[in-house]
Amino acid sequence: MLVHETCSGLFTKPPVITTFPLDKTTSSDLVVIENIPFSSLCEHHFQPFVGTATIAYLPNDRVMGLSKGARVLDYFAARPQIQERLTNEVAAYLYEQLNAKGVFVIIKAEHYCMKVRGVKKHNSATITTASLGEIDKQDVLSSNQLATNLK
Numbered sequence: 009m010l011v012h013e014t015c016s017g018l019f020t021k022p023p024v025i026t027t028f029p030l031d032k033t034t035s036s037d038l039v040v041i042e043n044i045p046f047s048s049l050c051e052h053h054f055q056p057f058v059g060t061a062t063i064a065y066l067p068n069d070r071v072m073g074l075s076k077g078a079r080v081l082d083y084f085a086a087r088p089q090i091q092e093r094l095t096n097e098v099a100a101y102l103y104e105q106l107n108a109k110g111v112f113v114i115i116k117a118e119h120y121c122m123k124v125r126g127v128k129k130h131n132s133a134t135i136t137t138a139s140l141g142e143i144d145k146q147d148v149l150s151s152n153q154l155a156t157n158l159k
């Protein structure tokens with residue numbers, strides 16, 4: 009059923025995050041997982057919004073299984089949403105679950121409620137960010153191609 013697929017996050021538990029302990033052999037530096045595709049549902053118009061996320065965190069004592077950022081993103085995207093809340097929910101969940109020093113989430117998305125109805129602007133994208141704890145946002149932006157993408 010469509011609602012179960014697009015809104016599964018309302019009926020299921022959040023993903024369990026596999027983590028790996030940090031030791032002397034493991035980098036404790038910034039981790040950036042970029043360009044993670046997702047789709048969600050505009051809670052006002054029930055139209056899709058579609059885009060990509062970049063999830064960055066500064067580990068404390070554990071690092072996260074790489075797929076788990078995408079799983080958390082999909083979980084919070086699978087419900088009627090607004091982009092700003094989605095961004096914040098992903099950041100807050102990871103910050104708490106990872107006991108991370110800091111988390112920074114960036115989402116870039118196109119909203120079909122702006123493309124196919126209303127103002128009908130096809131090439132507009134919205135970028136939202138959420139950060140928690142100690143994380144150098146500039147390090148994140150310069151560590152990948154995001155700086156280029158944001159231009």
Ligand SMILES: Nc1nc2c(ncn2[C@@H]2O[C@H](COP(=O)(O)OP(=O)(O)OP(=O)(O)O)[C@@H](O)[C@H]2O)c(=O)[nH]1
Nearest residue numbers: 024025026027028039071072073074075076077079
């Ligand atoms: N941090 C880190 N995680 C990795 C690396 N290679 C694989 N992983 C992750 O290790 C995790 C293992 O998680 P598990 O829950 O044990 O395995 P799984 O059920 O196959 O997990 P999914 O990939 O989410 O389906 C996954 O999140 C992988 O993406 C790596 O080099 N670094």
